[in-house]
Amino acid sequence: MASIITYDEKKLIKEDGFDDHFHEHHHGDKYQTGFIFKYIFSMDHKIIARQFLITGMIWAIIGAAMSIVFRLQLGFPEESLAWLKPILGRWILLNEETGIGTLDPQFYYALVTMHGTIIVFFVLTAGLSGTFSNLLIPLQVGARDMASPFLNMLSYWFFFLAGAVMMYSLFLNTGPFSGGWTGYPPLSALPQASSGSAGGMTLWLVSLVLFVVSVLLGGINYITTILNLRTKGMSLWKMPLTIWAFFVTAIIGLLSFPVLASGFFLLMFDRGLGTSFYLSDIFIAGQALDYVGGSPILYQHLFWFLGHPEVYIIILPAMGIVSEVLSVHARKPVFGYKAMVYSILAIAFLSFIVWAHHMFMSGVNPFLSNFFVIFTLIIAVPSAVKVFNWITTLWGGQIRLNSAMLFAIGFISLFVSGGLTGIFLGNSAIDIQMHDTYFVVAHFHIVMGVAAMFGMFAGIYHWFPKMFGRFMNETLGKIHFWMTIIGAYAIFWPMHYLGMAGVPRRYYRFDSFEAFEQFTAMNQFITIAAIITFGASILFVVNFFYSMNYGKKQKVRNPYGANTLEWTTPIEAGHGNWEGKIPSVHRWPYDYGKDGNEFIPQYVPLTEEEKLEESH
Amino acid sequence: MSNSKSHHTRLNPLKFAMWIGMGSIMMMFASLTSAYLVRRAGGNWLEFSIPTVFYYSTLVLLVSSLCLHVGYSSYKKRNIPLYQGGLIAAFVLGCVFLVLQYQGWNELFSIGVDLKGNPSGSFLYVITGIHGLHILGGLAALVVSIINAFTLKKFTEKRKTNFELTLQYWHFVDILWVYLLVFLLMSR
Ligand code: HEM
Ligand SMILES: [Cu+2]
Numbered sequence: 001m002a003s004i005i006t007y008d009e010k011k012l013i014k015e016d017g018f019d020d021h022f023h024e025h026h027h028g029d030k031y032q033t034g035f036i037f038k039y040i041f042s043m044d045h046k047i048i049a050r051q052f053l054i055t056g057m058i059w060a061i062i063g064a065a066m067s068i069v070f071r072l073q074l075g076f077p078e079e080s081l082a083w084l085k086p087i088l089g090r091w092i093l094l095n096e097e098t099g100i101g102t103l104d105p106q107f108y109y110a111l112v113t114m115h116g117t118i119i120v121f122f123v124l125t126a127g128l129s130g131t132f133s134n135l136l137i138p139l140q141v142g143a144r145d146m147a148s149p150f151l152n153m154l155s156y157w158f159f160f161l162a163g164a165v166m167m168y169s170l171f172l173n174t175g176p177f178s179g180g181w182t183g184y185p186p187l188s189a190l191p192q193a194s195s196g197s198a199g200g201m202t203l204w205l206v207s208l209v210l211f212v213v214s215v216l217l218g219g220i221n222y223i224t225t226i227l228n229l230r231t232k233g234m235s236l237w238k239m240p241l242t243i244w245a246f247f248v249t250a251i252i253g254l255l256s257f258p259v260l261a262s263g264f265f266l267l268m269f270d271r272g273l274g275t276s277f278y279l280s281d282i283f284i285a286g287q288a289l290d291y292v293g294g295s296p297i298l299y300q301h302l303f304w305f306l307g308h309p310e311v312y313i314i315i316l317p318a319m320g321i322v323s324e325v326l327s328v329h330a331r332k333p334v335f336g337y338k339a340m341v342y343s344i345l346a347i348a349f350l351s352f353i354v355w356a357h358h359m360f361m362s363g364v365n366p367f368l369s370n371f372f373v374i375f376t377l378i379i380a381v382p383s384a385v386k387v388f389n390w391i392t393t394l395w396g397g398q399i400r401l402n403s404a405m406l407f408a409i410g411f412i413s414l415f416v417s418g419g420l421t422g423i424f425l426g427n428s429a430i431d432i433q434m435h436d437t438y439f440v441v442a443h444f445h446i447v448m449g450v451a452a453m454f455g456m457f458a459g460i461y462h463w464f465p466k467m468f469g470r471f472m473n474e475t476l477g478k479i480h481f482w483m484t485i486i487g488a489y490a491i492f493w494p495m496h497y498l499g500m501a502g503v504p505r506r507y508y509r510f511d512s513f514e515a516f517e518q519f520t521a522m523n524q525f526i527t528i529a530a531i532i533t534f535g536a537s538i539l540f541v542v543n544f545f546y547s548m549n550y551g552k553k554q555k556v557r558n559p560y561g562a563n564t565l566e567w568t569t570p571i572e573a574g575h576g577n578w579e580g581k582i583p584s585v586h587r588w589p590y591d592y593g594k595d596g597n598e599f600i601p602q603y604v605p606l607t608e609e610e611k612l613e614e615s616h
Numbered sequence: 617m618s619n620s621k622s623h624h625t626r627l628n629p630l631k632f633a634m635w636i637g638m639g640s641i642m643m644m645f646a647s648l649t650s651a652y653l654v655r656r657a658g659g660n661w662l663e664f665s666i667p668t669v670f671y672y673s674t675l676v677l678l679v680s681s682l683c684l685h686v687g688y689s690s691y692k693k694r695n696i697p698l699y700q701g702g703l704i705a706a707f708v709l710g711c712v713f714l715v716l717q718y719q720g721w722n723e724l725f726s727i728g729v730d731l732k733g734n735p736s737g738s739f740l741y742v743i744t745g746i747h748g749l750h751i752l753g754g755l756a757a758l759v760v761s762i763i764n765a766f767t768l769k770k771f772t773e774k775r776k777t778n779f780e781l782t783l784q785y786w787h788f789v790d791i792l793w794v795y796l797l798v799f800l801l802m803s804r
Pocket of ligand 2: 308311
């Protein structure tokens, strides 16, 4: 029986909403006065979200620009890079006679390392989860702010400090750390092992410990807010999938980042105080060092115990965002909501017992490897459930192909392509050939790097009005999408072939290997594709800042006809988010196209018929 | 803080946050002790006995926790002298704990167990050292509580919550130490 529900949003919330007496006492607003406290040391979650986003974007540009420099080296090793001398200074070695500039090999390694560290931690962890957890958790669960706005502010400033330290390390005489984003000892433990392992590594460690603090402070807040500050009626099973994703992400972070911190502490001791946790029997320049009894494998265990969950810390928020965007713009409920939640939980659980698949070739016991192979392959099951549900959500929907939707669909494509190669790598026997080749590089860039970026873009296009009260330009957005998806596949697809032929990752140049000569053209192709894709990102940045000031204005509170609570706040929501009462919640967030109603927001009470249905 | 009133859970959000924070500190020590076990299984492991001072320091820390608890129940009964006294005793005993831990290090050093050298010794220094840093954090919180005890006049809900947070943390680092000691004794 179709029955069209009619309601008046303002009246409904006024009568039925949850009254927490927020506006009766004038607390809290003190920190909202004055430019400094409103925009810099702000404790308002919406401002902090924007701080995370913009800082993340700055790091993304730096990280991506670095990749262009080392791609130039890989694609065109013979070309002169003298024109980069004004920016990179002494890292470009100039030949006095010919005037040809080449990239200092040491700096090449530093670039690769910094690129990885920056993108994984600063962009895809802080920039993605930091931005959207902050923006959406209070707004979507119906809270005035985070549980502790102060800790929330600290979380941002620790991230900022981590970035400042890392940035400073770029300008050291000996250069930033250059031993890969995983920082394996002994290379990372011995300052004399390479110039990047000196001061650069010290600052790398300091920066990442600060970063861990930021993640922990943020995560404690996210979990507490979700569990304690939900509005009336918002039971766990009525939460949007975004919230589920941020929630589980925060839990994974709180369980795994402290382990990384311990790993780093032991490394610091080895570096500074002469302990031998990770070091044994080492010769440098013909000289024996007196470290005995340590094991570098121990570091790998501690690192990957975080490292693997970390990839899910990155991808889960993107998955949550994509689920929400798909449902809103396909005007259909998410298919298999509970299955989505359970697969998030299953992925989170499994992510803690697969870490050694990064160590198949590090000399771990092959019998032990079998255990890790099996659980690694099992992760494909909940991942496939999610993909299936996204596609069925789209199926038969009235799809609005706007930029947010395009990026969400692109995410699915990338996640499938990259996930499939994971299944190759998860078999320890195949990994013997593939480990440390471009096949791995292709795998994780597609499944994590680009896919998570797509989730982030989908989220930015979708919630831009929520952040800035204006829309981003759709034409530029679509150009951005098509250039990026074609570009990303053009960059990373060929890398699978390189990897299968055995081309190792992290090499400075390949033209002295006869076996790899056939790939010269392919490497050039990849580099050109990378430059074009970088151009698309610049287009995005321009669109972002242009639209912030001149974009189409948001005129109505709920421009997409979405069900979630963030669209019930005023367009320019002030401190406390809702002017009067907080809406109370009666239904799940995915009532799209139900009984002839295009959408029914969460604050609309159930009709008599629906109540009857529910009780059966 | 606008949000400290929760809508439907009994637990104060800040206390809940403290529980989560404790969970992640626990993860850190769990990883250190697992690293210890993994490394010990690898052989080439120096055996030595735990300094006896550590038993005394454990006792001191337990009594310190007890004192803080007495302070807390006196606070609830508005018995001001005992409340202030309990806090100060807890703080002093906390400091004594750190001194005794340092004595333990000296004892280790004198029997030839150095921070450098065999990882079995290094682990002991690092685990006790990082635990000591957490105690230091607790002492800082106790200082704040003591200042509150002597300067604040009103007995507000907020003040009680803050005290309870300190109490919760102090008991936690206490139990954490007992766990570490038992772990170190068991895995000899
Ligand atoms: C079906 C699921 C997946 C399987 C079976 C899988 C398996 C693997 C394996 C075995 C490796 C190690 C390869 C080697 O170093 O030799 C690997 C590397 C990697 N995977 Fe996956 N993976 C899966 C999904 C994902 C997802 C969803 C992400 C991220 C969101 C991800 C991110 C990474 C990263 C970052 C690395 C490389 C780390 C490095 O060495 O620098 N993987 N994957
Ligand atoms: Cu992994």
